[in-house]
Each structure stands twice: as C-alpha cells, then as structure tokens.
Amino acid sequence: MKILPASLCALLLATLVPDRALQASASCGALSTLALPNTTITLAQAVEAGPFTPPAQGNAAETSRALPAFCRVAATLKPSRDSDIRIEVWMPTSGWNGKLQAVGNGAFSGAIAYPAMMAALGRGYATSSTDTGHVGGSASFALGHPEKLIDFGWRAVHEMTTTSKKIIAAYYDTAPKFSYWNGCSAGGRQAMKEAQRFPPDFDGIIAGAPGLDWTGRAAQAVRVAKALEKTESARLSQTQTQLLHRAVVQACDALDGLKDGLIQDPARCKFDPAVLQCQGSDEAACLTTAQVETARLMYSSTANTRTKREIAGLAPGSELGWTPMGWSASARATGLDQFRFIVFNDPAWDVQKFNFETDIARADDTDDNTLNALDPNLKPFIDRGGKLVQYHGWSDPQISPGNSTQYYTRVLEVLGGAARIRNSYRLFMAPGMAHCGGGEGPSSFDMVSALEQWVEHGKAPDRILASHSTNGVVDRTRPLCPYPQIAVYKGMGSTDEAANFECKAP
Numbered sequence: 001m002k003i004l005p006a007s008l009c010a011l012l013l014a015t016l017v018p019d020r021a022l023q024a025s026a027s028c029g030a031l032s033t034l035a036l037p038n039t040t041i042t043l044a045q046a047v048e049a050g051p052f053t054p055p056a057q058g059n060a061a062e063t064s065r066a067l068p069a070f071c072r073v074a075a076t077l078k079p080s081r082d083s084d085i086r087i088e089v090w091m092p093t094s095g096w097n098g099k100l101q102a103v104g105n106g107a108f109s110g111a112i113a114y115p116a117m118m119a120a121l122g123r124g125y126a127t128s129s130t131d132t133g134h135v136g137g138s139a140s141f142a143l144g145h146p147e148k149l150i151d152f153g154w155r156a157v158h159e160m161t162t163t164s165k166k167i168i169a170a171y172y173d174t175a176p177k178f179s180y181w182n183g184c185s186a187g188g189r190q191a192m193k194e195a196q197r198f199p200p201d202f203d204g205i206i207a208g209a210p211g212l213d214w215t216g217r218a219a220q221a222v223r224v225a226k227a228l229e230k231t232e233s234a235r236l237s238q239t240q241t242q243l244l245h246r247a248v249v250q251a252c253d254a255l256d257g258l259k260d261g262l263i264q265d266p267a268r269c270k271f272d273p274a275v276l277q278c279q280g281s282d283e284a285a286c287l288t289t290a291q292v293e294t295a296r297l298m299y300s301s302t303a304n305t306r307t308k309r310e311i312a313g314l315a316p317g318s319e320l321g322w323t324p325m326g327w328s329a330s331a332r333a334t335g336l337d338q339f340r341f342i343v344f345n346d347p348a349w350d351v352q353k354f355n356f357e358t359d360i361a362r363a364d365d366t367d368d369n370t371l372n373a374l375d376p377n378l379k380p381f382i383d384r385g386g387k388l389v390q391y392h393g394w395s396d397p398q399i400s401p402g403n404s405t406q407y408y409t410r411v412l413e414v415l416g417g418a419a420r421i422r423n424s425y426r427l428f429m430a431p432g433m434a435h436c437g438g439g440e441g442p443s444s445f446d447m448v449s450a451l452e453q454w455v456e457h458g459k460a461p462d463r464i465l466a467s468h469s470t471n472g473v474v475d476r477t478r479p480l481c482p483y484p485q486i487a488v489y490k491g492m493g494s495t496d497e498a499a500n501f502e503c504k505a506p
Helices: 006-016 029-033 114-122 146-172 186-197 214-230 238-256 289-299 329-343 356-367 379-383 402-415 447-457
Strands: 039-047 050-052 065-067 070-077 085-092 099-103 126-130 178-184 204-208 387-393 425-430 464-470 473-480 486-489 501-504
Touching (some): 070 146, 146 186, 186 387, 214 356, 329 356, 387 402
Parallel strands (some): 178 204, 204 387
Antiparallel strands (some): 050 065, 070 085
C-alpha cells in the first residue's frame, strides 16, 4: 500500500472538504528556523486570543483590537543588495479558512498595514503586509537608491506574496486554497501592478481608488498648488467650496431622473462654475473671476504633450474634499515628493519650479512603468482565471475617478470589448463617495464577500449593496453597478432602499 506524504493528504482533504476550518500542524516558534531564499525570519511568536496592540510605527500609535489566537511571523527580505523589505504574516491558530488575504498600503507609506491585517484575520484569513522596503511616509528613501524605488513600486509586494505562501504552507502543511489582494489608494495601485505584472500571484484582487496614474496625479496636484501658492486671492475657502458643491448638485443631480442629492454619473455633468461669478461687490455668496478659474482648473483634464496621454482632473461633486491649496493635502505631499525625490533628485525642489509641459514627460520617462500601473493588457491575468474587482468614489478629491474609468476603457479597447472581460474584470463607481470611503453617498460595502463568491463559486457581482450611515444608523442603501451601468430608480418605493433600484446603462 502506497502512503501519501502528509502535505499531499492535507491538500486533498482541504479540496474534498472546502469549508473545513483548518488547524496549524506546526508550532509557531518552529518557524523561526525556516530557511527561505533571501529571507531572514526575525520573529515567530504565538499570540493568545484577546486584545492585541501592534507596535507603534513612527509617530502613529496603533489601535488595540480583540483578535483570535494567531501565529505572528515577521521577516526581512533582500531580493537585491540594497533591499530591506519588512513583512509580517499572521495565521490563525485554529479556524483558518484556508485562504490568504494580503493587504495594501497608502501613499508612500513605509509601514505594515496592521488595521487591515486585523480585519482579515478576524474573517479567518491568514494575512500579510509589507512596509514596501522603507520606513516612513516620504519618498526621500528613493534618493540614490534605485533598487529601493523598485521595491516600493512592485517588488516588495510580489516578494511578500511568494514568501507568505511558503510560510503559510510550512505552518499548516498545506498551501492556501485561494489567495486574495485587498487594497485601496496606493494599495489599489499595488493591486493593479500585481494583476498586470504577476498574474499568478492572486486568484482575486480588490483594487480600490487605485493610483494607476501615479505620475499624472502628482503633476495635477502640483500644477494646481503652483497656481494657488502664487495667488492667494484665487483660493477657495470651505464656505466657497460648499457653495460650489451645492451649485454642482443642483445642476446635475437630476440627470439620472431622480433628485436625491447624488450625481450618479459626473462624466455627464456639464457644469460651468461661471454661473457663480460675482456680479457686484458682495463676494460672500459668489466666486471672483480668479476663483472661477481655480474651479475650472480643478475639474480640467490635461495631457502629456509628447505622448498625448490624458491625465484626469477631479470630477464634479468632489468639491467638499477640496482644500485652499487645491487637491487634498496627501495628494500635494505625494506629488511634491514625486518630483523632489524621484524625478529631479533634488530635496530643495519646490512647486514654483514646476513646468507641466516638460516635467510630466520627464516624470513618465523616469518612472518607466515602476510606479504607474497603466498597462491595459490584462489578458494573462484573465487567461489564468483571475478575477479583478475595481471600485472608485466619484467624489474622490485625492485620486481622480477618471483614473479608473479611463483605464477600464483602455482595457476594453485592447482586449476587444466588454464581452471579453465581464467574466474577469468589473469596475464599480460609487456616487458621492470620497477617497476609499466616506462622503455623502453610500460608501460601506463588502467587496471581499463579493470577490469570494466570484472566485470560489463563479457568481459574478452584478450589483453590490452599499450603505450610508449617520451617527451609526444606516439611512440609505443603494446598489453599486458594474460600470458603465448606473443605479436607476424603478419609480416606486423609498428612494433610500436599494431594492427599489436596478442597474441599467445610462
């Protein structure tokens, strides 16, 4: 009688009984001696069930949360001579769902994403995160360190993923049945780089508000900041952005046939801020000529003058997230860092030196597909059965939603139309949602469950339930629809209940 290896037996059992909660087969401490290429295990610690407070990173204290018992492994990866990539892998001691959920970062973050790991662990996942190869939130790490920039751009996530799978297999004596990525903002950019560059890494990917056009967003934020830094009178106060927002909603709210305070499809909104231009001396309820031009600048798309690649401005409806210096503070800081430390290698560079016509081309050339995630050829990812869910808030003031709609359109063009991708890639646009959540529209939803159903059971998400809450009480639900469909009111019932809406092409 032939005896099968224990690892193969475990894998067969997990396949035959897919809902079985898997248990650890090795001690957590034993993983400290695990030998993996370019990897040093620095911590292998069993953590008891109960409140867990991750170590503080920089000046930010982490929040404690009650967690199930888990094995916490930390490691340092050195795929290049200049690499110093820190990762953590958390694995439930019992009740593992048999899956991996890796989680993403934000901006130029050099920190482990502990809150996202906590959420994944709470759902029964083994989970992993990386500091992307540096410490801190600035891009200053890139000065004189091209290998570290590659680590941040894509290599750290890929190396973390392959290493995490090996650590998980050693702990449970079986590999994950399914591997997922979940990230928003820079984590959405990481998601798209994975789909484009490493199709085998994940079975399912969630890409929220992805910074696909990393150099373009940097250029837009710096372009506006340069204009407003020089001309204080052109800046918009909070009162004026609220005035502008009310006018935009008034003009475009009913384009979908329902007046509900939300703009379903801002791309159809042809609003001209000149309607608010002051006609007399009272400037409290109007905008000066200079302020009207600022609003137009915020909305305006522009283009790389050499390649003609369009770079999206912000959408009508995003005004409540604007600042006196234009785009969000994070967008400006990231943009400044991009040009200061990566494009010009000059810590003293400032926004007044910015020349859009020449500098955006230089930024794209310098990036050379390291940070940008603009490759529309998702065929390798689709051909191997991968599923990609992308979402973006229409009112995002930090990463233009045009990033997502432009990319989706380019994928359709390259792969031959919606029929070629609808079983593998879907985009969901959220009216009234700000950056990765919040805003006036329904912005709470469970993308993880939707993706699980698609990957594991072949049930594609035709609509995703989203909710809005005030003071912790849900006061509106709506379906998010696969782009370019929008949620259309059926004509009967409460307009605050998702059941009374259907997804239709505009």
